Amino acid sequence: MELEGSHVGILGLGLMGGSVASGLSRWGKLRSLSAWDEDGQSLKSALSMGIISRAAESLEDLIRLSEVLILAVPMDLMVPLSRLGAPHGSGLKAVFDISSVRGDIHQGLGEIWGEPHMGFHPMAGSERSGLDNSSWEMLRGATVALIPGEGTGQEVIATAHRLAQALDLRPMEMTWEDHDRAVAWVSHLPMVLATALSLGAGEATEAVDQIPYLAAGGFRDTSRVACCSPWLLPPLLEHNGELGPAIDRAIEILKEIKDWDRSTAVQRTSQGASWRNYIVDGPGRSR
Amino acid sequence: MELEGSHVGILGLGLMGGSVASGLSRWGKLRSLSAWDEDGQSLKSALSMGIISRAAESLEDLIRLSEVLILAVPMDLMVPLSRLGAPHGSGLKAVFDISSVRGDIHQGLGEIWGEPHMGFHPMAGSERSGLDNSSWEMLRGATVALIPGEGTGQEVIATAHRLAQALDLRPMEMTWEDHDRAVAWVSHLPMVLATALSLGAGEATEAVDQIPYLAAGGFRDTSRVACCSPWLLPPLLEHNGELGPAIDRAIEILKEIKDWDRSTAVQRTSQGASWRNYIVDGPGRSR
Structure with a gap:
């Protein structure tokens, strides 16, 4: 019509x-x-x-x-x-x-x-x-x-x-399956990671009260989307079936990172940076 | 002198x-x-x-x-x-x-x-x-x-x-112990989380190639510090003894998040947002 x-x-x-x-x-x-x-x-x-x-x-x-x-x-x-x-x-x-x-x-x-x-x-x-x-x-x-x-x-x-x-x-x-997987990774998992970072840094600040004096741009940007409305995250956890698996995969990668030797670390961080730039500056940003 | x-x-x-x-x-x-x-x-x-x-x-x-x-x-x-x-x-x-x-x-x-x-x-x-x-x-x-x-x-x-x-x-x-714990949380862990997010989102993009079109500010900011020199992260993993425990704590919180019921989710995300604002806008930013 x-x-x-x-x-x-x-x-x-x-x-x-x-x-x-x-x-x-x-x-x-x-x-x-x-x-x-x-x-x-x-x-x-x-x-x-x-x-x-x-x-x-x-x-x-x-x-x-x-x-x-x-x-x-x-x-x-x-x-x-x-x-x-x-x-x-x-x-x-x-x-x-x-x-x-x-x-x-x-x-x-x-x-x-x-x-x-x-x-x-x-x-x-x-x-x-x-x-x-x-x-x-x-x-x-x-x-x-x-x-x-x-x-x-x-x-x-x-x-x-x-x-x-x-x-x-x-x-x-x-497809709805691709949509949910995509937003799990580019929208919902960032909120989850930012929230985990903020909660953990808060606990650490209770032990080391100088932490706020040492926080600069890296912490500020990585934690930014933790500041959304507290009503936003819960329904995403409930309705997006792809978010749980994305959190699980992130946990696996975090465990891998702990065990990286130098050459793996250099190779994998380069790969991460390339993917990040492709996703942020790539075809989606041709507009 | x-x-x-x-x-x-x-x-x-x-x-x-x-x-x-x-x-x-x-x-x-x-x-x-x-x-x-x-x-x-x-x-x-x-x-x-x-x-x-x-x-x-x-x-x-x-x-x-x-x-x-x-x-x-x-x-x-x-x-x-x-x-x-x-x-x-x-x-x-x-x-x-x-x-x-x-x-x-x-x-x-x-x-x-x-x-x-x-x-x-x-x-x-x-x-x-x-x-x-x-x-x-x-x-x-x-x-x-x-x-x-x-x-x-x-x-x-x-x-x-x-x-x-x-x-x-x-x-x-x-003290050097407080310093290392502080930078683990506000500087090194953000790099680790950004790297894990970028690597995972890269894998997901291999399966769902529309992902870059759906990525917006949340992904961009949360992943930004993954773009540092690939030579930067490995020595931090090696020399900062507080980084491993910070990664472990982040993993624990991520697992908790998966199991949150609604009221816990609202209470904990509010708490995360408060800590984040305190660390970013609090005493360290009085300058």
Whole structure:
């Protein structure tokens, strides 16, 4: 289906829902852009900011108003709210969820929504949250992982590409298994390592109180993503089945490092640095 | 002893030796500032840059010319070069080594040099190396760990404080055990974790080639210090006896994280974030 001239609904007006609303209102080619959020104040703000054209009265109302529905609620609410809303979604042609983990959530949503459902995960974010920090600019130029389900229709995939284009996102189709493995390594494991480093350094600081005076850029950068909201990590541990194996592999490599002789150390650290540069500066950064 | 009006010698004109030379020549209150480096070109450059007043003809010559000697050679050369030089050091009043690890190096140097020896480790650096990248500005305002040995004289400790002042460093006296534990956590373990993350993410990229497209700021920052010279990590693993236990503790915490229930996860990630902020923004950053 064409996105232009259609009725789009956004469920949830936090950082990501607000940014998508902001991007779509800037695009300006929809017939209507509705939203619903449990927090009535967010709805009012979005209307007064001019980033939505209509505030739905309820979850059911939003779903009845929409041809394309974008689920932008916290991960844990994706399945329960979908169960409540799906019976009202007979007019829906596409349902995109922005969940940053697939796994059981992807499968649950596929069962509830069927053919119209697919994952749409923009690789963009901020350490700040909420509508007030949202912006179309956060999304601009970022990769969006497009993750079809088993039953996703071809027309839905085409619509996802159009949505990516409207938001100036760079679409990349993936299987949900590859998506979860990728984010386990580049997004979730960094948070886990940063948290382990911070907790261990904290314990060490209880014994050696000069530690903060000696910490410089290496500690600062390696630990940075430990400072995310404490509500962020737990659902990732629960829903991303690839995160456990990634932690296990990291533990194995840490044990290997302890036993490196000099030549192995030089060879393996060079290899690590090469991979790091490839991942950070490589094909993903050609934009 | 007073530093003002004295003869100072620097052994090794790399990034750190060059920066110390640059800082002392800017201070401008020495009688002479000599240096020796295996690489004759570095000596010539330092003379033409005006950051030393005299190029010694040999290691022995440098030591004979100096009242205060600053050892700024790679970690592995500290002890062997000291063995060669010490018989010529009867006129030395203070010997400072800038080694970033204490352990057996600290003890070895203490045995060779005796009362004049002490550790002087500026917590400053760069991912670039060599005289060409050195600068007094790299040191300005950084903490310098002052690490007396068992036999270090009180006058030597006072001289170390004067040297810190001349270089605009912030002195902090520590035991060598506390120093090694501190740098294991805030400097060496971050390199180890970044290396493990990069190696594991590299393996994952061999299986899922879209990974680089999904990597964003979290991966970039957490892996940054994996990009150091491959020659940097091996001697740290060898000489810092506190690094192995720090890796072991990190492994234990990673295993705990896998088993966290929600409330533990929220409580422990909050605790990690607090420690991280205290270490990064706390007393050490009051400057």
